[in-house]
Structure formats: structure tokens, C-alpha cells
Amino acid sequence: MSSASIEKAADELMASYAECIDDGRFDDWLELFTEDASYKVVARDNHDRGLPATMVLCTNKNMIRDRIAALHGATKYNFHYDRHVVGQLRVRPRSDDEWELRASYAVFQTSDEGRSSLFSVGRYLDRVRMEGERLLFCEKTVVVDTFAIPGMLATPL
Amino acid sequence: MSSASIEKAADELMASYAECIDDGRFDDWLELFTEDASYKVVARDNHDRGLPATMVLCTNKNMIRDRIAALHGATKYNFHYDRHVVGQLRVRPRSDDEWELRASYAVFQTSDEGRSSLFSVGRYLDRVRMEGERLLFCEKTVVVDTFAIPGMLATPL
Amino acid sequence: MSSASIEKAADELMASYAECIDDGRFDDWLELFTEDASYKVVARDNHDRGLPATMVLCTNKNMIRDRIAALHGATKYNFHYDRHVVGQLRVRPRSDDEWELRASYAVFQTSDEGRSSLFSVGRYLDRVRMEGERLLFCEKTVVVDTFAIPGMLATPL
Numbered sequence: 001m002s003s004a005s006i007e008k009a010a011d012e013l014m015a016s017y018a019e020c021i022d023d024g025r026f027d028d029w030l031e032l033f034t035e036d037a038s039y040k041v042v043a044r045d046n047h048d049r050g051l052p053a054t055m056v057l058c059t060n061k062n063m064i065r066d067r068i069a070a071l072h073g074a075t076k077y078n079f080h081y082d083r084h085v086v087g088q089l090r091v092r093p094r095s096d097d098e099w100e101l102r103a104s105y106a107v108f109q110t111s112d113e114g115r116s117s118l119f120s121v122g123r124y125l126d127r128v129r130m131e132g133e134r135l136l137f138c139e140k141t142v143v144v145d146t147f148a149i150p151g152m153l154a155t156p157l
Numbered sequence: 158m159s160s161a162s163i164e165k166a167a168d169e170l171m172a173s174y175a176e177c178i179d180d181g182r183f184d185d186w187l188e189l190f191t192e193d194a195s196y197k198v199v200a201r202d203n204h205d206r207g208l209p210a211t212m213v214l215c216t217n218k219n220m221i222r223d224r225i226a227a228l229h230g231a232t233k234y235n236f237h238y239d240r241h242v243v244g245q246l247r248v249r250p251r252s253d254d255e256w257e258l259r260a261s262y263a264v265f266q267t268s269d270e271g272r273s274s275l276f277s278v279g280r281y282l283d284r285v286r287m288e289g290e291r292l293l294f295c296e297k298t299v300v301v302d303t304f305a306i307p308g309m310l311a312t313p314l
Numbered sequence: 315m316s317s318a319s320i321e322k323a324a325d326e327l328m329a330s331y332a333e334c335i336d337d338g339r340f341d342d343w344l345e346l347f348t349e350d351a352s353y354k355v356v357a358r359d360n361h362d363r364g365l366p367a368t369m370v371l372c373t374n375k376n377m378i379r380d381r382i383a384a385l386h387g388a389t390k391y392n393f394h395y396d397r398h399v400v401g402q403l404r405v406r407p408r409s410d411d412e413w414e415l416r417a418s419y420a421v422f423q424t425s426d427e428g429r430s431s432l433f434s435v436g437r438y439l440d441r442v443r444m445e446g447e448r449l450l451f452c453e454k455t456v457v458v459d460t461f462a463i464p465g466m467l468a469t470p471l
Contacts, residue, residue: 015245022261022280043428044395081201081302083278085244085263087399088329104336106399106422108263108278114200114305116278121397121422121430123336145395148428172402179418179437238358238459240435242401242420265420265435271357271462273435 003093009135010091010101010128017137018084018105021156026068029156030061034131034138039064041157043147044122055144056156071154081110082119082155094127098138101126107157120146120157160250166292167248167258167285174294175241175262178313183225186313187218191288191295196221198314200304201279212301213313228311238267239276239312251284255295258283264314277303277314317407323449324405324415324442331451332398332419335470340382343470344375348445348452353378355471357461358436369458370470385468395424396433396469408441412452415440421471434460434471 013032020029033039041056058064087104094100102125109119127139142157170189177186190196198213215221244261251257259282266276284296299314327346334343347353355370372378401418408414416439423433441453456471 011245012247015247018244018261019247019259044424083261083263083280083302085242085261085278085399087244087332087401088325088403089245090326090329090333102333104332104397104399106263106397106420108275108302110201110278110302114303116275116303118275118422118430118432121399121424123397145397145422145424146428146430168402169404172404175401175418176404176416240418240420240437240459242399242418242435244401246402263420265432265459267358267435267459271460273432273460275432 006093006099006135007089007091010099011089013128013135013137014086014089014101014103014124018086022082022084024155026072030065030068032137033061033064033140034129034136035061037061037064037136037138037140039067039137039140039156041142041144044143044145045147047141047143055147055149056142068156071156079112080154083108083110083116086124097130099128101128105157120144120149122146122157163250163256163292164246164248167256168246170285170292170294171243171246171258171260171281174297175243179239179241181312183229187222187225189294190218190221190297191286191293192218194218194221194293194295194297196224196294196297196313198299198301201300201302202304204298204300212304212306213299225313228313236269237311240265240267240273243281254287256285258285262314277301277306279303279314320407320413320449321403321405324413325403327442327449327451328400328403328415328417328438332400336396336398338469340386344379344382346451347375347378347454348443348450349375351375351378351450351452351454353381353451353454353470355456355458358457358459359461361455361457369461369463370456382470385470393426394468397422397424397430400438411444413442415442419471434458434463436460436471 039058042054046053085106090102092100104123107120108116110116122144125141129138196215199211203210242263247259249257261280264277265273267273279301282298286295353372356368399420404416406414418437421434422430424430436458439455443452
């Protein structure tokens with residue numbers, strides 16, 4: 001694929017990722033990952049020092065699926081809306097069929113009373129891979145600046 | 158028009174939309190709409206359930222113009238700056254000359270004392286149309302997560 | 315260079331700018347400026363009225379370098395992480411080898427206890443120039459909406 005096509009596909013993938021979470025469409029969200037995909041949330045401090053501790057760690061798609069199912073139960077008691085605003089996307093080739101993506105994000109949450117507040121800021125450090133005709137996440141790492149989570153981490157970041 | 162040209166024009170249109178509001182250039186802002194354009198602000202909850210209630214509803218460009226004139230009077234007593242940060246733009250064809258645009262936004266307001274705060278987050282669900290050489294909004298729907306508006310809705314979102 | 319290549323290079327430059335600050339890589343950040351580059355932070359109100367007062371003013375790269383060195387000392391006592399989220403980028407030609415860039419930004423800061431808050435919103439009004447193979451900032455003007463700075467301006471915006 002040409003570099004322009006990959007950038008367009010990567011942009012589309014990242015936008016879908018955010019949109020699926022914000023819409024609460026977690027089945028569609030899962031379909032953005034490869035079977036062997038990892039999903040990780042890690043505090044920036046740990047990430048920068050190379051420390052292994054993570055806030056969330058799923059090492060394959062089934063673990064991601066389980067986590068989503070668990071969250072789905074929990075959010076009944078913690079209603080809110082999410083809103084992702086993702087900044088500029090950077091795409092770098094890693095091999096013939098893998099690329100690295102980087103982007104800063106801000107996530108805002110809105111309570112059931114309609115009040116919005118900043119929930120998390122940080123950065124995505126991802127790897128994506130072509131599988132057939134589709135570009136998918138094979139590694140999603142959310143490096144959070146905000147490690148003091150106000151409330152619980154009830155939806156993926 | 159090619160898909161790449163439309164995406165560029167759509168990006169330009171959305172950026173102009175935000176910039177005109179943030180600069181307070183409402184005459185220029187109006188010129189981004191077709192004569193039959195609607196402008197709507199709707200709470201996400203209502204939108205998701207298909208309920209008809211809106212927070213703002215203008216069903217043609219003259220109504221949008223009237224609303225802006227009214228706001229212009231009101232903002233004399235409620236001074237602030239707006240700042241839009243718009244996330245990734247998604248463009249989908251609807252017909253030969255119409256496209257759908259979607260993007261998440263965060264709007265920040267700054268008081269006359271120079272303090273900034275989050276004012277609104279939500280999503281644009283728009284329709285745009287080619288008129289002559291220009292791409293214009295024929296339907297602008299602002300779906301707000303933040304339905305408890307702190308202060309009044311003194312400028313368009 | 316073609317208009318598409320310039321837009322890509324400009325996007326890359328702006329993303330690097332934000333990333334270098336957020337990563338604390340100020341030597342890399344400096345390399346994004348020409349030798350004669352100016353770096354200015356100015357309150358929006360002053361900018362709009364054409365008043366000359368600035369919050370930060372460096373009129374060449376050596377002054378920018380000095381300022382960064384001074385900040386480096388200061389941040390030892392004011393630890394925080396920065397996170398830039400930059401909105402849509404607009405690129406306009408000025409001459410054969412210079413372009414204007416504009417973009418809205420939001421900067422969030424995170425304390426050493428992991429709490430994030432909005433730090434500054436505003437707009438970049440920049441000029442960039444091709445030097446050899448690289449696009450570099452020859453004029454960086456940060457027009458801040460947020461002129462009441464919570465804490466000190468310990469890193470560039």
C-alpha cells in the first residue's frame with residue numbers, strides 16, 4: 001500500500017477507535033484489534049522508566065473481550081458519557097505490513113447531570129497491521145499522564 | 158470532485174467554522190451555510206433516543222442570522238473568548254453532491270480575567286453540499302454531551 | 315514543493331513541536347527553528363489590538379536557547395507533565411519558500427500526583443520556511459486566550 005493510503009487508513013482506524021468508545025459500541029470496537037492484539041494502559045512515569053507495572057493489561061483479544069464485558073456490568077452503576085479528542089496522528093513504518101501510530105488525546109467525561117470534565121490526557125503508542133484488506137491494532141498502549149484516576153477506569157481509554 | 162479534494166475542502170470548511178466563531182467573525186461564519194441550511198444544538202441523550210427536543214433550532218439561514226444578531230447583543234454583558242479544538246474529521250458521501258461530516262469537539266471559554274475552562278464537549282454530525290465552487294453546510298447538528306450549560310449559550314457551538 | 319508535500323511537512327513539523335515539548339526533549343525542539351527565528355507568547359487581547367506587549371519574546375534562536383536553559387533550572391522545583399492537543403492545521407503560502415500555519419491548541423498539565431488540568435488554550439500563528447530539505451519555524455507566535463497563567467510559564471507553549 002502507498003504511504004498516503006496507509007495514512008488514510010490509520011486516520012480512519014484511530015477515529016473509529018475513539019468513536020466506538022464514545023458511542024459505547026464495544027463490539028465494533030473489539031473488531032478493530034487483531035486476535036493476538038495487546039491492550040495496555042500504563043502510567044507515563046512507569047513507561048518512561050521502563051518499569052513493567054501496568055494499570056490495565058490484556059495480552060490477547062479474548063482478554064480484551066473479557067475486560068469489556070466486566071466493564072459493561074460496572075458502568076450500570078457509574079453512568080457517564082466519554083468524549084475523545086485526538087490530536088495529530090503520526091505514522092511510521094516498522095516493517096512491510098506493520099506501522100507505528102502516535103497521537104496525543106484528551107478524554108472528557110460527562111455525568112448524568114450533563115456536566116463535563118477532563119478525565120484523562122496522555123498518548124497512544126500503537127502498532128497496527130494489515131490483515132487482508134483491513135488495518136487493525138496489534139498493540140495498543142495508552143500512556144496516561146493522568147494516573148490519579150478520578151473515579152474508576154470504567155471504559156477503555 | 159475527487160475524494161481527496163472533498164476531504165480537503167471539508168477540512169477547510171470545518172476549520173473555518175471554528176475559526177470564525179473563535180474570532181467573533183459571525184458574518185463570515187454565516188457565509189459557510191447554504192440558504193436552506195439548518196443549525197441545531199441537541200442534547201446527546203435526546204439525540205440518541207430520537208427525541209425531537211432541541212436546545213437551539215434554526216431551520217434556514219435567516220433564522221441563523223437572527224439568532225446571531227440576538228447573541229451579539231447579549232455578549233456585551235457576558236464577555237468571553239471561545240476556543241474550539243476539533244478532533245479528526247470523518248467524511249462520507251451521501252449523494253453526488255452531498256457528504257456527511259463527523260468530528261468530536263471541545264470548546265473552552267476564557268473570561269475577561271484570562272481564566273480558561275472547559276465549556277462544552279460533543280460531536281458535529283453535519284451535512285455539506287457543493288454550491289458552485291464552494292462546499293457549504295446544509296445541515297449542522299451539534300450533539301452536546303454537556304447539556305448543563307454553565308452560563309448561557311452565548312455563541313454558537 | 316507541491317502543496318500536498320508542504321501540508322504533510324507542516325503537519326509533521328507541528329506534531330514534532332508539540333511532541334518535543336511534551337517529552338521534555340528541548341534540544342530536539344530547538345532544532346525545529348531557523349537561526350533567525352522569533353518565539354513569542356502574546357495575550358490575545360494585546361494581539362487583537364495590535365499592542366506590542368508580549369509575555370515572552372525571543373528574537374533569535376540563541377535567545378530561545380537561553381530561555382530554555384533557564385526554564386530547565388526552574389522546572390526542578392515545579393515538576394509537571396505537559397500534554398498538547400492541537401486541532402486542525404491551516405497552511406497558506408506567503409512566498410516561494412515561506413508559509414503561514416495556524417492551529418488552535420489546548421495544553422494540559424499533570425502534577426506529580428497524577429492529576430491533570432487545563433493549563434492554556436490559544437492559537438499558533440506561525441511562519442515556516444524551507445531550509446535545505448527541512449521545513450522549520452522562522453516565526454512562532456503563541457496567542458494565548460489564557461493570560462492568567464496558573465503557576466508559572468515553566469515550559470514553552
